[in-house]
Amino acid sequence: MSLHIATGLPYRTVREDVRIPLPTGRPGADGSEVTHLYARIWRPVTDEPVPALLEYLPYRVTDWTAPRDQQRHPWYAGHGYASVRVDVRGHGNSEGLPGDEYDATELADGVAVVHWLAEQPWCNGRVGMFGISWGGFNSLQIAALAPEPLKAIVTVCSADDRYDNDVHYMGGSVLAVDMHAWASTMLAFVSRPPDPEYVGTDWRGMWLKRLEAVDPFIHTWLDHQTRDAYWRHGSVSEDYSAIKAKVLAVGGWHDPYRDTVLRLVRHLPDDQVRGLIGPWSHQYPDRGLPPGPAIGFLQETLRWWDQHLKGEDSGVMNEPKLRSWISESHPPATVYPELEGHWVGDPAWPSPYVTPVEYAFQGEPLLVRSPQHTGLAAGRYFPFGNDADLPPDQREEDANSAAFEFAVDERLQILGRPRVRLRLTSPSPRGQVIARLCDVAPDGSSTLVTRGVLNLSARYGRDKVAPWRPGDTEDVTFELNGIGHAFPPGHRIRLAVSSAYWPWIWPQPGSEDGFTLDPAGSGLELPVRGAGDRALDATIAFAEPEQAEPLAVIHPAPEDPAGRRPERLVVHDVAARTWRLDVDPRYGGTRIYPDGLEFHEDALEQYTITDDDPLSATTRSSWTVRLRRPELAWDTEVRTRSEITCDAGDFLTSNELTCSEGGEVIFHRTWERRIPRTAG
Known part of the structure; x- marks a missing residue:
């Protein structure tokens, strides 16, 4: 499918950046009386109050997710919704200190933001939440807290079980490939500074307070090797009935979280949930990234919002409870631009078909x-x-x-x-x-x-x-x-x-x-x-992908494209019988934003093992993130190094964080932990 850039939308739109105050009586953990979360709001130009849509993430609205945000938030605003992107406490330009993923403070803040949106004069009191991955997780979790204004959510590539369907454990086993890699990524991400373009001269003080509060996630995750109370928190599988909002659950067969869609359509009532699983990877289904085919996902979600936030009969609840893509057989390959296959509809799950x-x-x-x-x-x-x-x-x-x-x-x-x-x-x-x-x-x-x-x-x-x-x-x-x-x-x-x-x-x-x-x-x-209802299957169709006009981000070409590091490289030392896998995750490289920010990131993951020795397993990760504004003479850099080794009784973790301003180190810390192998 080809991507269509939407023009001539039903509404003209305006954008503003605001700071959302959290309720009094809930001071920031850094000692401040009130904590403000940084938000970017796209609104339709109209005198009528409209529903609000919230995407709530730690990934920095003014830079890291800005290109993706630009694809969808202005599009929703152009169709009559106030579309809001908020940075989680202690991330991006939000105040406060960072915490663990999906901790109680993050969720309580999210509930407060939902109520704040509903109370704005431009909102009709009805709120929806959406997001992919982290934003899909907290959409589900906040829905389980059931704030009254939250009427509907769209959760994409998310999990209902934080222990056995996330990046930490699989089948009760430690996920070496992503528990460490993601903990290392978040160590780098959480350590990035606020941007003086948006928070002013206080950016340095905010940054140093955050850095003092940083603790590598890997410590907590390895401290809880069974599905205990730590993992039950935020796992909506503990009580699906707590969710009151309407749920559109979306996944891809090449995403590790797709089983959540099957469980949600199984456990939620017919009039509350619809499931959609395509051939996709860990991406929004309209982005055109392999494997495809992509679909008009924004239009599909608009039907969901119109039905549940505007009270219009869009026909979305007449769709099968679960719409799934069945791929045809295909030869092995590491990438497929598009897979052959077809859509099928099932009226319930488990399916009678x-x-x-x-x-x-x-x-x-x-x-x-x-x-x-x-x-x-x-x-x-x-x-x-x-x-x-x-x-x-x-x-x-x-x-x-x-x-x-x-x-x-x-x-x-x-x-x-x-x-x-x-x-x-x-x-x-x-x-x-x-x-x-x-x-x-x-x-x-x-x-x-x-x-x-x-x-x-x-x-x-x-x-x-x-x-x-x-x-x-x-x-x-x-x-x-x-x-x-x-x-x-x-x-x-x-x-x-x-x-x-x-x-x-x-x-x-x-x-x-x-x-x-x-x-x-x-x-x-x-x-x-079996064959199912072929007449019903034939009615499943989606529009061509459509998005708002893209953000004008510049991606400088690498100085030496021929010397670019391979994405995945296997090195075998034949004599030592040792194998090493080098992975370049390629999250984004270098880009220059329209507001002048120069953002550079580079990462390398390494996994080493010897054929006959499980105690030789070693994971390493290194990150470099540089944020620079030449016009402000502002130049910062974050470097991290992480490693996990083991013996028969313990995991041994090592982490190092170095942060610089103008080439001068202003923060440096190392962590060394020995964590008992209780289950892993």
Whole structure:
């Protein structure tokens, strides 16, 4: 689909930057009497009060998300909504000190902002919230607090379970690939200074107060290795009935959070929720980033707002409860501009059109003892639409796993979460099992369809640690991530089981011994979707993507494009049997904003392991962020360095933060922590 830049919108718009005061009686943690949050508001020019839409993030409205904000907020304003973008306390140009992600203060502030918006003379008292990732999370969480003015939300690429469907843990196992990478990213992000262009000469004092309050997120996240009260906070799966607003839940099959959409449409009433899952990565579905096809997402959300904030019958509640994209079989590749497939509609979830079908394993018991580097072809945990995001051919990974295959005699399409049942005998109290579902073509190429993980000590629940009794045999069952995929005749379904998956999963001590898998007690359950209602499916259609006129950001060309660092580079020291994965996350590089701000960022993640030693696992991350305004003689830089290593009993974390102004270091701190491996 081609992108259309909207002109001639129904309303002329105005933009203003304001500071929203939080209620008295809730002083800032920095000792100030009142804390103000920085907000940018786009409003339609009209004498009539209109609904307000809120996007609430820590990612800096005046720079980091400004290009994305410009695509959608002015568009909503041009269609009769006050569209508001607010920086979370202690971030960007908002006052106060930063806290942990989604902490009680952030959510209470969000509730206060909802009420403030509803009370403005230009607002009709009805508020919606939307956002992707962090903004999608807190939209759900604030909806669960049920402020009266909040009538509807659109939550994109977010999670209802902060423990088992976020960047920290998967199947009860530590997510080495993103727990560390995201904690390191946030250490750099939270340490960026306020902008003197917007906060004036007090920027330096604000910055230093923030820096004194910084503590790496990784400490807290590793301190809570089971699903305890820390993770239950903010997990709306604890009580879906607390959500009173109407919920449009959106995800992509290449986003790690897509299972939340399936759970929300399952647990919320028919008149409260609609779900939409496309082929997309961790992006808004109108941005045109691979894999596509993109859709007119702003128009789709406008239907949602018109229905629930203006009381207009837009027909959005006549749509199927869940609209899903089913991808056709495709060869393995790390990027797809667009995938072939089709839309299907299901009136409920679980769907009456989906039937669980069992596939029994065959063969004698076999030892699964995967090399520790198994998983290097897993792809990026958070695909963003970059060239090296998605998993390449899985044949090498399959060779390091126990593989079970099933012939496809006629077209088979699945929709939902496959489930595996495995009979295992483990010689070690600790370990993990990873299952990957692959589509194997006649030429032998293997395309990853979906996967799942189980920490063996979490087999009785994510809230407890139950070491395996060495030598015992037990049956374990776990689900793989949801997917919509069609296997064509002549292909084979492959279920590959491994005992390692680095760097996604941090290996357990003793896991080098693997486990024995008995096919006689094992099998695969696929959610097979029948034809459904083809007439209904045929009605599912979306407009072409449309956005507001883009922000005039300049992206200078790199000085040496040929020497640009690869996105993903695997280095194998053959003699030492050591593997290293270098990852350039490519969040944005250098850009120059229309207001004159020069913003530069550079990051490198490294993951190292030796084939037969799970205790050799090491993650490293480094960040450089520079913000510069030549006209103000303002030049600041943030540098971070983070590392995690381990021994049998502990994780060892090391973090360093260095902040400079005009080339002079004004803040430097290091943190060294030893954190017991209670479950990880």
